Amino acid sequence: MHWADSLAEQIVARSKAEGRTPNVKCQQTPSGGKHIGNLNDVLRAWFPVKAVREMGLECEFVHTTDDRDPLKDVPARIADLDAKWHDSKQFPEIGKYLGRPLCRVPDPFGCCKSWSEHFTEVWMRGVYSLDCDPELYSLNQLYESGKMEPFVRMMFEKAPEAGKLAAKFQSTKAQDYLPFDVICPECGVLTPVDSFDLDNKTVHFTCGGKSIKKKKAEGCGFVGDAPWSEGKLQWRFEWPALMSLFRTTFEPFGKDHAEGSWKSVLEIMPAIYGTVPPIPFVYEFFMVNGEKMSASKGNVYVVQDMLKLVEKEVFNFFYVKRPEKQRDLELSRVFQLADEFDEAERVYFGKAEARTENREENARRMYELAVSTIPEKQPVRVSYSFAAALIQVLDENAALEKLRQLGHLDGASDEDEESALNRLRLAKNWVESFATDEFKIRILPWQEASEKYVLLSEGVKRALTDFAGLIEAGKSEAEQTSAIKSLCAERGVSTSEFFKAAYAILLGRERGPRLVSFANALDCKLVAQRLSGKG
Numbered sequence: 057m058h059w060a061d062s063l064a065e066q067i068v069a070r071s072k073a074e075g076r077t078p079n080v081k082c083q084q085t086p087s088g089g090k091h092i093g094n095l096n097d098v099l100r101a102w103f104p105v106k107a108v109r110e111m112g113l114e115c116e117f118v119h120t121t122d123d124r125d126p127l128k129d130v131p132a133r134i135a136d137l138d139a140k141w142h143d144s145k146q147f148p149e150i151g152k153y154l155g156r157p158l159c160r161v162p163d164p165f166g167c168c169k170s171w172s173e174h175f176t177e178v179w180m181r182g183v184y185s186l187d188c189d190p191e192l193y194s195l196n197q198l199y200e201s202g203k204m205e206p207f208v209r210m211m212f213e214k215a216p217e218a219g220k221l222a223a224k225f226q227s228t229k230a231q232d233y234l235p236f237d238v239i240c241p242e243c244g245v246l247t248p249v250d251s252f253d254l255d256n257k258t259v260h261f262t263c264g265g266k267s268i269k270k271k272k273a274e275g276c277g278f279v280g281d282a283p284w285s286e287g288k289l290q291w292r293f294e295w296p297a298l299m300s301l302f303r304t305t306f307e308p309f310g311k312d313h314a315e316g317s318w319k320s321v322l323e324i325m326p327a328i329y330g331t332v333p334p335i336p337f338v339y340e341f342f343m344v345n346g347e348k349m350s351a352s353k354g355n356v357y358v359v360q361d362m363l364k365l366v367e368k369e370v371f372n373f374f375y376v377k378r379p380e381k382q383r384d385l386e387l388s389r390v391f392q393l394a395d396e397f398d399e400a401e402r403v404y405f406g407k408a409e410a411r412t413e414n415r416e417e418n419a420r421r422m423y424e425l426a427v428s429t430i431p432e433k434q435p436v437r438v439s440y441s442f443a444a445a446l447i448q449v450l451d452e453n454a455a456l457e458k459l460r461q462l463g464h465l466d467g468a469s470d471e472d473e474e475s476a477l478n479r480l481r482l483a484k485n486w487v488e489s490f491a492t493d494e495f496k497i498r499i500l501p502w503q504e505a506s507e508k509y510v511l512l513s514e515g516v517k518r519a520l521t522d523f524a525g526l527i528e529a530g531k532s533e534a535e536q537t538s539a540i541k542s543l544c545a546e547r548g549v550s551t552s553e554f555f556k557a558a559y560a561i562l563l564g565r566e567r568g569p570r571l572v573s574f575a576n577a578l579d580c581k582l583v584a585q586r587l588s589g590k591g
Contacts, residue, residue: 058421059378064107066335067115067306071344071577078113078305079359080105081298081334083120083192085156089131090350091358092385095183096339098141099375100308102188103425119183119190123159123172124199126246128268132354135178139360150344155245155266155273157288159196172196182359186368188426192241195294198301199285207255207297212252214328220292221327225292225320237266238287242277256283272290293328300331308337308379310489316401333435339379345387357387364485366440367478372426373397387490391483394440399427438467438476441495444483445569446577448497452480458577462533494567496554499578502591505561507591516557517589518548523558524587527580536572561586 071078082101084090098119108115132148133141136159147164153171161171168174172194174449180192197202211218215234222229229235234291237246240263247266257334258281265275299307309318318336319591325331341348349356362371365387374385385393400423402408403416410416424430438459446455456477459465465473487496500508509517522543526536544554558575561570562583568574577582585591 058107058376058418058456060103060107060376061421061423063104063306064336066109066319067104068111068113070305070335070394072473074305076303077116077442078108079116079118080108081118081302081304081307082119083122084179085122085125086126086172086179087128087131087252087351088134088171088175089129089356090175090179091349091356092349092362093341093342093349094150094343094354095359096310096375096379097308098183098188098190099186099372100103100337100339101306101380102190103376106425116302117190118193119180120193120195120198120215120298121172121176122159122195122294123176123293124196126155126266126273126440127153127158127161127171129271131350131351131356133356134164134175135201135358135360137167137174137177137181139182151416153244155195155268157246159194160239160244160519178358178360185359186372195288195298198204199288202285203301204289204297204431205284207289208236208289209257210329211289211293211297212254215252218324218328219505221320221324222290225316228248235290235293236287237290238325239289240276240284241280241282241286241565242278244390245273245275246288247275253281256284259287262354274446282570292317293324295328296325296331296333300325300329300335303331304587306335306337308339310341314338320333337379340381340382342385344385347383348352365482365490367475367482368426370394370397373422376422376425387486388410388492390486390507390529391440391444391492395481397423398437398439400426401434401437403519404430422547435475436465438464439570439573440479440483440578441569442573443476443479444487444491444495445497445574447480448500449578452477452484455480455577462573462576476582494565495569497563497568499562499564500564502562502586504564505586506589507565508560512557512561513549513553515547515549516553518545519549519554520557520561520587521589522547524584527575527587528584533572533576536576540572 067078080101082097084097095504102287105115105117105369108337131145132144134144135141150164153161158172159170163171163174165174168177209456218235219231219233222233222235223231234249236249236259238249240247243263245265247261247263249261251260260281262280288294304415325333342355347355351429370393400419403410403419404423410419425509446458450458450545459476465476541551544551556566557570559566
């Protein structure tokens with residue numbers, strides 16, 4: 057059973073036992089540095105939601121944005137609303153807002169009301185582009201509207217117990233610690249509180265600023281009172297409060313929380329809020345290009361970046377894989393992800409066989425979850441690798457026409473042709489941004505190629521000439537492919553020697569795109585002459 061279906065069964069069983077509609081929650085902080093690794097929170101929630109809804113049942117799906125969290129750091133680069141990246145050094149004034157709530161930090165681009173509104177918009181545009189539909193809630197608005205007030209009150213009413221729990225899970229906290237921060241009305245920085253008033257719903261504080269990571273947001277020394285609505289529960293108490301507010305049935309989270317905050321949630325929810333923790337699900341982090349993404353380093357990518365390289369269903373496919381395994385998304389080999397998706401699609405429509413029944417069943421289910429709508433018939437797909445090769449030697453219109461000529465679009469609908477054109481464009485973006493030299497194509501000038509040709513053995517030359525004859529005769533790609541082994545045998549050369557020689561005189565290297573498809577994508581006369589040693 058696919059992991060999303062297993063979780064869906066647990067969600068349904070829990071909600072039926074409680075006699076209510078299930079609620080699945082995810083959340084993110086609009087820090088400006090959120091990336092496709094953080095998307096795990098959303099998609100590991102979305103696929104089980106989708107599975108529940110496929111059963112014909114309702115399932116709430118909410119996404120909270122922690123926009124009252126403080127600005128902890130300025131990422132190395134930040135994205136505008138079009139997801140174009142900018143060096144944050146262009147915005148030196150942002151540093152002075154360290155420690156202030158994200159909802160009260162100005163938008164560096166000046167297009168939204170605040171930092172949090174801007175980066176929530178960037179984030180949610182990416183989420184919605186994957187046909188994922190959570191209902192968005194702003195924590196700032198939840199505090200302002202009074203929705204969080206009951207949980208703030210419960211924490212203060214049980215302050216001694218809350219303090220002990222805070223101290224139990226954080227060695228830096230004293231037993232009488234109050235896990236609540238207030239926004240100083242003088243300097244705007246979030247700062248801890250000294251005491252509270254249950255009747256007037258206020259807190260008393262001395263603005264001493266707040267330590268954030270290895271930095272310190274300096275306070276202004278102001279002493280006074282402020283309403284609860286101008287503060288926030290600290291994370292360890294806010295997270296379970298939100299689960300209690302939405303009566304969350306299921307919520308996924310990364311292993312960092314599993315080893316930290318989740319353990320405290322298990323005690324805080326029943327002890328402070330009188331609620332039951334949701335079904336947990338811990339996912340493994342993944343790397344990109346062999347490295348952990350870091351906003352401070354700037355090696356982060358958002359959904360919009362990825363959708364310049366692959367289709368949304370291909371990108372979704374990466375997340376339907378088993379989440380307990382750490383994976384590396386190697387952008388220089390993103391064509392492999394496209395190949396995996398294409399194969400799963402063929403399996404789904406019965407045009408390919410998986411190695412085992414279990415593997416086939418899983419491939420079919422992964423495909424169903426990755427696509428927004430299951431097509432009535434198998435779409436006609438063009439190999440990503442071939443598209444990448446083709447778009448380097450032809451413009452997109454000529455490339456599309458070549459695909460028709462070569463039979464790659466036989467039986468294709470208008471929608472399939474549009475999809476092929478889109479894949480050509482995506483592959484072009486990949487070649488220009490992430491492809492390594494082995495995938496970049498430069499047809500050797502004949503002067504350079506001839507120097508390599510004269511070094512070939514007579515047997516290899518004859519085999520290449522035989523193959524050139526097949527191209528000139530207009531034989532199909534299938535006929536050409538099946539003939540290579542026999543013509544090599546006739547000339548006494550290995551297929552390895554044959555392919556190395558062909559790539560050497562066409563591209564100047566030992567490897568390249570699939571030879572038959574690539575050779576036929578080029579000018580057939582030029583290829584035939586080159587392989588025959590005639591220029």
